[in-house]
Amino acid sequence: MEVNLMSENRAIVAMLRKPREKFWRLRLGELKKLAFAAGYEVLGEVIQIKEAPKAATLFGRGKIEEMTKLMDELKVDTLIVYNVLKSIQKVNLELLTGRRVIDRYDLTLEIFAKNASDAVSKLQIELARIQREIPYVKLLTSLIHIKDRPFIRAGGEYGWKPKIAELRRRMKKLKEEIARYREEKLRQIMERKEKGFKVVCIVGYYNAGKTTLFNALTGCEKPVSDMPFTTLSSKYAKLRGAEKILLVDTIGFVVDLDPRIIKSFEINIDDMRFSDALMLLLDASDPAELFKIKVETSLNILKNVGALVNGKPIVIGLNKVDLVSDRIDIESKKIIAKEIVEKVLKRDPGNIVELSAKERRGLDNLIEKLISVLKV
Amino acid sequence: MEVNLMSENRAIVAMLRKPREKFWRLRLGELKKLAFAAGYEVLGEVIQIKEAPKAATLFGRGKIEEMTKLMDELKVDTLIVYNVLKSIQKVNLELLTGRRVIDRYDLTLEIFAKNASDAVSKLQIELARIQREIPYVKLLTSLIHIKDRPFIRAGGEYGWKPKIAELRRRMKKLKEEIARYREEKLRQIMERKEKGFKVVCIVGYYNAGKTTLFNALTGCEKPVSDMPFTTLSSKYAKLRGAEKILLVDTIGFVVDLDPRIIKSFEINIDDMRFSDALMLLLDASDPAELFKIKVETSLNILKNVGALVNGKPIVIGLNKVDLVSDRIDIESKKIIAKEIVEKVLKRDPGNIVELSAKERRGLDNLIEKLISVLKV
Structure with missing residues (x-):
């Protein structure tokens, strides 16, 4: 590992x-x-x-x-x-x-x-890896003890000494440290609320253009890439043109993301969970089938982690329209998204905003829509 | 069990x-x-x-x-x-x-x-009991398997079938349910902050008079008793004479409270953790040595659970002064409390408020002090 x-x-x-x-x-x-x-x-x-x-x-x-x-x-x-x-x-x-x-x-x-560069991402990843490693190491050591035969891993010799107890101790310590980070994070979220800020959390699959949009709407210069999980730590910044609205960019989803991995990133999920509105960003240039899977999975993840409760507003943005020349393609994607939202959330998502974060098209529409759903 | x-x-x-x-x-x-x-x-x-x-x-x-x-x-x-x-x-x-x-x-x-009457207390207690039971049952079953002799518990026959797996499954489910309750609770706390409420959390040992004080300051009629853990669920109510201040009454501490038990009540700890000020209630009628232990332990618990961070104000109330006839006794308790606060928190607690929640003495002083530390 x-x-x-x-x-x-x-x-x-x-x-x-x-x-x-x-x-x-x-x-x-x-x-x-x-x-x-x-x-x-x-x-x-x-x-x-x-x-x-x-x-x-x-x-x-x-x-x-x-x-x-x-x-x-x-x-x-x-x-x-x-x-x-x-x-x-x-x-x-x-x-x-x-x-x-x-x-x-x-x-x-x-x-x-x-990709993890901040302390809390590193801790969360280490915990997820240890939780994954424990049953594996347990099995290996039991094989060794039962059959008493040498066992060589591809990566080199396997350490013989049972290390389960050590892993468990480390796991406990990591959980405590992560819990402390989470408290601190919750405190920051609460402070923003006390100051009267409304928070919009940008969610979506990797490479949907979340960070590009975040940068375009805030004037920040967070690093952008088309690789999954470039964004692990979350950053809050003011939406331009609206003093009391903050945007936060989050970790991207991937197809077939294991629910245990999502749970490992509790601290990042809190950004989605305790935001005042969600901005779900979709990639208009995805093939229709992939597009469908992504919309449906995104909404289900958001529901499951408690990010879409009490009728929290969700604004749907259809990004990368600059890459789609066919008008019918764009319209059909909007219909697909609308239908899936109605099916999964049992509510009308309202207008789906077309945009190109890269070419800075449709941003004013989007800002207007965000301000209107937040009622600020 | x-x-x-x-x-x-x-x-x-x-x-x-x-x-x-x-x-x-x-x-x-x-x-x-x-x-x-x-x-x-x-x-x-x-x-x-x-x-x-x-x-x-x-x-x-x-x-x-x-x-x-x-x-x-x-x-x-x-x-x-x-x-x-x-x-x-x-x-x-x-x-x-x-x-x-x-x-x-x-x-x-x-x-x-x-004493648990609400759903979330029951879940938390069940989890704490299972976590305690697992190593015990594990040991019992291993004894049975190794020695292969019948083992009779005082309470009746011990079930033979290993039930560790069942306990672990239940534990996992309880943890998930508790996590969901906690999210909901955090959401409520955040909503109060958004509405501009400031929260004072009443903390202290059992039988310090926390619920009596809560009732006196809010006009509520929560059940009161001199037994430990009468208050398990938390209730928020408006402080009389101050529209934007809420009081919350919490679970009481006991001498030698096991840190694992405190951790089992995460959801209740959140009331202390995310409050805007703490009101530590002490019992003036306690013998000096017990009084000392209680002040010191309370402050250490509050520090350890993250309820006293970023210089959060703490108001110290010396309750039950009606039971102490000796003026010197009261003054010396105030000095003890002040010294311990300075030692543990490295800050000056300010005036310690004398009161009798039962006889409704000193309440106006206390309210004034709370309003001043909250700067509302």
Whole structure:
């Protein structure tokens, strides 16, 4: 579970999917983007079509042999599995392929670790990794004790001494530290409310243009990239033209984001949770199917974390309209978004604001809309 | 770990203390008060003076025999131990005495369980009990498996089926539910701040008169008692004569309160944590030594839970002056309180307000002081 920073790291991706599963190609594509963002060079893919996974190995034996052969040929040292693995599956796949095996949960954590620059993000990531590591280490040590045979990990020799107790102690300490950071954060949120500020939280998938919009609306110069999780820490800044409105930019969602990862970022979720309005930013240039998945998943995440309660206003922004030449495409995206909001939230989202944060188009409309929903 | 509601429940208390330990008589007295509040009739006490406890049994073998004999004579079925017991000590004491054994942590939880009327208190107590029960049940089942001998608890037969997994599942669910309640609570706190209310949180030991004062200052009629933990849920009400100030009454502290119990009541702690000022209520009729312990412990708890940050104002009220006829006694209590505040908080508490909530004396002074520290 070391952080991988070498861009020359060679990997293949593997996926187990159901016979009639929809959008698997799209999901695998998103996984490859994540792998790239984590610094892997993805050289091949292996897909198994199967109704139910094998309990001990996820994939069938034949498929595992096929992967191993492919990894031998391509001189690949990491197997990235789309499906979230149980510890026993991970251990067995490592034993059978002789490679380091990570799933999409691990991959997300690797990107987080790579991008985390502030203390609280680092603590949250360390906690998420330890929580993930405990059952794995537990299983490894039990295997060692039961079978009493040496076990070599792809990354080197495995430390023999049981370290579960040490991990648990560290976990407890991390939880305490994070709780203290959270209190401090809540105090800051409360202070802003006492001073009469209204907060709009920009939410959406990675690469929707959240930080570009944030910069355009506030005059800040936060670093922007098309990679997932560039923004981990949150920053509050004044919306230009409105003295009492603050904007905050948040961590982006990714396709198939594990709910446990979302929970690991409690402190960031508080920005969404205790804001006065949400600004959901969508990417007009996404293919329709991906666009649909993103709108629906975003709304469900926001509902589940308690960011959309008591009729909190949500403004929908359709960004990157400069990249879409077809007027019908834009209109149909607006209809899709509207329908999904009505289905998931049981309310009318009102007008969906077209904009291009990059070209600074539609920003005045957006500001007007934000001011009107906040009733300031 | 069943809740004990029978007032005829017969018990003895036992304590292990160091040779030169101070105030042990006082602490044992507080334990007896707690036992009474939980519904026990305390018929005897056993004290062992010892530098270090026995790892497996806390007390020495001879002392355990003495206790058992005493409990036989007095027909007592519960042994209440002052010291916080490790699971192994609890199991061994139960085996050796043939009685149900509880420590002061269990005792506190029993009182909580007895007094909890609202949903969130019940959830928090259940979680605290499960967290306490897991290592105990784990130990019991391991004993059963290793030695393969029947094990009978004082309360009846012990269930054989390992129930750790079930407890863990329940624990996870409770944590999630409590987190949701906490979010809702935080939202309410924030709403009050948005509306421009300032909140004063009344804190102090049980039976300091917190609820009596709350009622006197707000015109509410919350139930009052001299038993610990009568107030578990928090209620916000307007301070009379000040439209924008709210008072909230909180759970009382007890001597030797276990930090884990405090942590179990996170949601109640939020009232203290996110208030705009604290009103620490002290009992002028306490003996000087007990008074000192209470002031010092209160301030340390408040500091540790993050309720006294960024120079938050704290007003000290010396209640029950009607019970103290000696003027010198009152003045010396004020000096003690002032000195301890200066030592622990490194700041001047200002004037300490004398009052009698019961006789409604000194209330105008107190209100004036609260308004002045809040700068409303």
